[in-house]
Amino acid sequence: MADHSLSRGARTEPRWVRWILTTVALLFLALFLVVPLAAVFSQALDKGVAVYFAALHETDALSSIRLTLLTALVAVPLNLVFGVVAAWAIAKFSFPGKSFLITLIDLPFSVSPVVSGLIYVLIFGLQGWLGPWLTEHGVKILFAVPGIILATIFVTFPFVARELIPLMEAQGKDEEEAALVLGATGLQTFFRVTFPNIRWGIIYGVILCNARAMGEFGAVSVVSGHIRGSTNTIPLQVEILYNEYNYAAAFAVASLLALLAVVTLIVKSVVEWKLKQA
Amino acid sequence: MIKRLIAGSIMIFTLVSVTPPSHAAGITLLNVSYDPTRELYQDVNAQFARYWKGKSGEDVIIRQSHGGSGKQARSVIDGLEADVVTLGLALDIDAISEKGLIAPGWQKRLPHNSSPYTSTIVFLVRKGNPKKIRDWDDLVKPGVSVITPNPKTGGNPRWAYLAAWGYVLKKKGGNEAQAREFITRLYKNVPVLDSGARGSLTTFAQRGVGDVLLAWENEAFLAVTELGRDKFETVIPSISILAEPSVAVVDRNVTRRGTRAVAQAYLEYLYTPEGQEIAAKHHYRPRMEKIALQYADQFPKVKLFTIDELFGGWKAAQKKHFDDGGIFDQIYLPGK
Amino acid sequence: MRLFKIQNNVLPGFGPTMAYTLFYLCLIVLIPLSALIFKSAGMTFHDFWGTVTAPRVLASYKVTFGMALLAALVNALFGTLVAWVLARYHFFGRKIVDALVDLPFALPTAVAGITLATIYSGNGWIGRYLEPRGIKVANTPLGILVAMTFIGLPFVVRTVQPVVEEIDSAIEEAAACLGANRWQTFRLVILPMLLPSLLTGFALSFARAVGEYGSVIFIAGNMPMVSEITPLLIITKLEQYDYKGATALALVMLLASFTLLFVINLLQRWSRRFAD
Numbered sequence: 019m020a021d022h023s024l025s026r027g028a029r030t031e032p033r034w035v036r037w038i039l040t041t042v043a044l045l046f047l048a049l050f051l052v053v054p055l056a057a058v059f060s061q062a063l064d065k066g067v068a069v070y071f072a073a074l075h076e077t078d079a080l081s082s083i084r085l086t087l088l089t090a091l092v093a094v095p096l097n098l099v100f101g102v103v104a105a106w107a108i109a110k111f112s113f114p115g116k117s118f119l120i121t122l123i124d125l126p127f128s129v130s131p132v133v134s135g136l137i138y139v140l141i142f143g144l145q146g147w148l149g150p151w152l153t154e155h156g157v158k159i160l161f162a163v164p165g166i167i168l169a170t171i172f173v174t175f176p177f178v179a180r181e182l183i184p185l186m187e188a189q190g191k192d193e194e195e196a197a198l199v200l201g202a203t204g205l206q207t208f209f210r211v212t213f214p215n216i217r218w219g220i221i222y223g224v225i226l227c228n229a230r231a232m233g234e235f236g237a238v239s240v241v242s243g244h245i246r247g248s249t250n251t252i253p254l255q256v257e258i259l260y261n262e263y264n265y266a267a268a269f270a271v272a273s274l275l276a277l278l279a280v281v282t283l284i285v286k287s288v289v290e291w292k293l294k295q296a
Numbered sequence: 297m298i299k300r301l302i303a304g305s306i307m308i309f310t311l312v313s314v315t316p317p318s319h320a321a322g323i324t325l326l327n328v329s330y331d332p333t334r335e336l337y338q339d340v341n342a343q344f345a346r347y348w349k350g351k352s353g354e355d356v357i358i359r360q361s362h363g364g365s366g367k368q369a370r371s372v373i374d375g376l377e378a379d380v381v382t383l384g385l386a387l388d389i390d391a392i393s394e395k396g397l398i399a400p401g402w403q404k405r406l407p408h409n410s411s412p413y414t415s416t417i418v419f420l421v422r423k424g425n426p427k428k429i430r431d432w433d434d435l436v437k438p439g440v441s442v443i444t445p446n447p448k449t450g451g452n453p454r455w456a457y458l459a460a461w462g463y464v465l466k467k468k469g470g471n472e473a474q475a476r477e478f479i480t481r482l483y484k485n486v487p488v489l490d491s492g493a494r495g496s497l498t499t500f501a502q503r504g505v506g507d508v509l510l511a512w513e514n515e516a517f518l519a520v521t522e523l524g525r526d527k528f529e530t531v532i533p534s535i536s537i538l539a540e541p542s543v544a545v546v547d548r549n550v551t552r553r554g555t556r557a558v559a560q561a562y563l564e565y566l567y568t569p570e571g572q573e574i575a576a577k578h579h580y581r582p583r584m585e586k587i588a589l590q591y592a593d594q595f596p597k598v599k600l601f602t603i604d605e606l607f608g609g610w611k612a613a614q615k616k617h618f619d620d621g622g623i624f625d626q627i628y629l630p631g632k
Numbered sequence: 633m634r635l636f637k638i639q640n641n642v643l644p645g646f647g648p649t650m651a652y653t654l655f656y657l658c659l660i661v662l663i664p665l666s667a668l669i670f671k672s673a674g675m676t677f678h679d680f681w682g683t684v685t686a687p688r689v690l691a692s693y694k695v696t697f698g699m700a701l702l703a704a705l706v707n708a709l710f711g712t713l714v715a716w717v718l719a720r721y722h723f724f725g726r727k728i729v730d731a732l733v734d735l736p737f738a739l740p741t742a743v744a745g746i747t748l749a750t751i752y753s754g755n756g757w758i759g760r761y762l763e764p765r766g767i768k769v770a771n772t773p774l775g776i777l778v779a780m781t782f783i784g785l786p787f788v789v790r791t792v793q794p795v796v797e798e799i800d801s802a803i804e805e806a807a808a809c810l811g812a813n814r815w816q817t818f819r820l821v822i823l824p825m826l827l828p829s830l831l832t833g834f835a836l837s838f839a840r841a842v843g844e845y846g847s848v849i850f851i852a853g854n855m856p857m858v859s860e861i862t863p864l865l866i867i868t869k870l871e872q873y874d875y876k877g878a879t880a881l882a883l884v885m886l887l888a889s890f891t892l893l894f895v896i897n898l899l900q901r902w903s904r905r906f907a908d
Contacts, residue, residue: 030720030814031814032814035814036721039713039716039717039721040717040721040723042710042713043710043713043714043716043717043718044717044729046710046713046714047714047729047732047733049758050778050781050782050785051732051733051735051736051782051785052732053751053757053758054735054739054744054747054748054751054782055732055735057747057750057751057757058739058743058747061750100652100653100656103649103652103653103656104649104652104653104656104657106645106649107645107646107649107650107653108653110643110646111643111646111650113650116901117894117897117898117900117901118894119653119657120897121890121893121894121897122657122661122662123657123661124835124836124839124893124897125661125665125886125889125890125893126660126661127836127839127840127843128838128839128840128842128843128885128886128889128890128893129665129843129882129885129886130842130843130844130845130862130863130866130882130885131741131843131844131845131846131863132845132863132866132867132870133668133843133863133866133882133885133886134664136668136870136878136879136882137664137665137667137668138664139370139374140667140668140670140671140875140879141663141664141667142375143373143374143375144373144374144375144395145373145374145395146374146667147667149374149375153375160374160375160376161371161374161375161376161377171660172660172661172664175660175661176836180791180832180836181790181791181794183832184791184795184828184829184832184900185794185795185798185829187828187904188795188798188825188828188829189798191643194643195642195643198642198643198644199642204643204644204645207643207644208645215798218794218797218798219794222790222793222794225734225790226734226737226786226790229734229737229738230737232738233737233738233739233740233741234740235740235741235742235846236741236845236846239363243328243361243371243376244361244362244363244368244371245326245359245360245361246359246360246361246362247359248359252740253740253741253742253743256740256742256743257740257742258334258362260494260742260743260746261331261334261362261494262334262335263518263522263523268743269743272739272740272743275738275739275740275743276735276738276739278738286730286731287727364871366870366871366873367870367871370870370873391873446854446868448868448871448872449864449867449868449871450871487771487853487855488771488853488854488855489853489854489855489856490849490850490854491849491854491864491867495849495850498746498749499771502750502753503749503750503753503754503755503756503770504753504754504755505753505754505771614872618872619872620686620868620869620872620874620877625688625856628688628855628856628857629687
């Protein structure tokens with residue numbers, strides 16, 4: 019960032035181009051993102067701030083927030099580890115069938131949420147493969163917290179991996195090879211050389227994975243059982259409130275998830291700042 | 297760091313899977329119900345808990361689960377541990393029964409076909425009724441836009457469809473072919489098929505689409521009170537269907553959990569004067585004569601027919617009208 | 633830019649990382665998905681074929697896959713633009729805009745659908761300006777496109793953005809020194825570097841749109857043969873307790889998107905070789 023005096027012209031566009039590009043991008047975002055967000059908040063605050071906060075303080079709402087946080091807390095780290103490990107294997111080595119493997123990793127994206135819930139029902143359901151055995155042994159997976167977590171892991175499975183693979187491939191492996199030649203161990207190479215290069219990818223991957231984990235509706239709705247105060251996540255709670263004609267409360271709880279985007283922004287900025295310090 | 301993350305996640309996961317959700321001492325019941333009954337059962341649950349405490353000295357906590365009737369039935373079939381089911385149509389409880397979770401003949405175990413309260417389909421129109429909609433015939437006129445959900449994705453919209461069909465047979469003494477033609481014209485006037493009753497209400501009330509909404513009596517009433525008396529009014533057709541939401545104890549689950557007595561008492565409570573009164577307050581038509589008279593001004597007189605009477609029960613109606621390739625699907629076949 | 637490829641890889645850890653990748657992939661994705669195959673294997677081929685090629689189902693494929701492709705194209709174009717602007721330019725409120733990009737994930741799909749339908753319906757904030765001009769969005773296939781674009785946008789932005797941020801400015805300077813103008817630099821140097829991640833974003837956004845149910849259902853109108861998406865047909869099959877029919881449709885969708893994703897991934901491999 020320090021050297022822009024000399025080479026600025028080479029690295030950026032004329033002012034008017036920048037201006038047009040920014041305007042077009044912002045207009046597009048305004049149309050597709052800002053207006054919906056504004057609509058959510060305008061409906062959430064429709065009945066006033068008091069109703070807004072009362073809605074968030076309700077017992078069922080609180081229990082849904084707890085469940086959602088727990089779900090993300092389990093699902094995101096597991097998928098993060100998988101993402102990093104898989105990206106290393108796929109991006110740094112060549113082997114036959116690589117595209118096939120990547121496509122398999124992509125699969126959960128294209129599976130309709132309805133179906134991703136259904137597959138767990140087919141396996142763990144009372145009419146499914148493991149259901150009768152599980153019921154006999156008193157283990158609850160479906161219509162309980164483990165089922166919700168499993169469905170969430172499935173839905174958010176590809177995020178980190180898919181974020182890192184193109185990034186790590188773009189970077190090649192010269193730096194890692196140099197480190198190894200200089201005598202670093204494999205893990206040292208990863209943490210000292212690879213990690214700093216992919217930290218943005220990791221952060222974006224985690225942000226996306228987390229946002230989706232907390233916001234997933236379709237798949238979780240199939241495996242949750244909708245028991246009030248017990249197996250409802252935030253999105254399910256939103257649906258319940260909406261179905262109760264409680265628009266303001268529904269959008270208030272929904273706005274929590276929208277606020278999540280703002281929280282992740284703060285986290286990202288802090289990380290950015292810390293990295294600059296280091 | 298990564299190792300610690302893995303270890304942590306595994307720990308949390310095992311913790312979550314082995315600790316059953318803890319609840320206060322006493323019995324818990326799970327009532328798996330369909331969408332529009334939330335407020336009803338919230339009241340019933342509170343009252344019943346008091347009643348049961350007085351009767352047996354035990355504390356009982358009733359947990360609720362709501363969703364589309366068919367989806368809820370599937371959840372119970374797939375292992376949701378419901379003690380009682382209170383669903384929108386008998387067909388869905390039959391499906392649970394077929395899988396052996398509820399003993400056959402469940403409909404005979406409680407009075408009135410195991411249906412403690414009823415409802416019917418009415419019309420919700422915009423204030424002043426600008427299109428002059430008075431009865432079913434007005435719905436098929438050209439230029440009238442009717443909002444009703446997709447009968448294939450929800451239990452409730454099927455009642456609306458059958459109400460229209462039954463109107464032709466019953467009121468005009470029409471035959472099947474006429475009914476079929478009437479239904480086809482009716483659904484040609486439907487511009488949007490939402491996936492559920494709630495979505496249709498939003499389309500009609502919030503988006504301003506359509507001239508008339510086919511709604512549950514209790515939903516129409518709620519819409520008028522909640523969304524504005526100055527915007528909507530209800531129109532009661534001359535004849536409609538008697539919708540009988542059904543209730544049943546899930547035998548296999550109560551046997552395993554040892555909750556049969558309280559589950560049975562819970563459903564029976566719905567038939568008591570107290571239970572009937574709660575239902576009436578939430579705009580479900582009570583079965584009990586005495587309570588019905590008390591709330592007579594709330595429930596306008598409509599000629600009602602039952603599904604058994606005109607359609608030979610749910611199973612036959614479902615197969616003929618709503619299964620893939622049934623009459624409803626044929627409305628939309630190309631070239632029609 | 634690598635000058636030569638090292639075939640004998642000296643990097644460690646291929647064995648364990650690959651083993652873990654395959655293990656986790658099987659556990660979370662492949663074994664659960666195989667349940668679909670086993671369930672629909674209970675059908676005779678004749679029934680299966682009849683189910684998945686019914687006229688209404690065929691019409692729904694057209695709507696679902698067609699709109700998903702269009703949405704992915706819109707996203708590829710505008711998503712790249714957004715990623716570029718966010719990564720390269722400084723303007724007031726950039727960080728807030730940056731955070732907003734994730735909104736489609738954070739908003740539960742049902743809320744997104746309801747909100748979009750509210751905005752784009754005839755009396756909504758945007759719809760009221762479009763409808764008088766004869767553009768109906770809510771309750772038409774165009775509404776499906778809007779919802780699918782909405783949910784797919786972050787994929788393109790978030791896959792392209794880190795690559796833009798990592799581009800070594802020396803490369804651009806070199807191009808400029810060699811006499812390339814800015815457009816040439818972008819087209820010939822930067823775009824090839826972005827292409828793999830752009831294709832990834834395109835593929836993901838497409839894949840996500842194909843399966844989407846919650847947000848589409850509220851804005852689509854769901855008219856048979858016109859604006860009915862395949863996931864909705866899966867739901868209607870489930871409503872009839874027709875698990876086999878539902879899994880059959882799910883399987884067809886799965887195979888179709890797998891094939892498309894596979895082709896895009898191959899294309900991406902090819903584009904990388906081209907970039908090298």
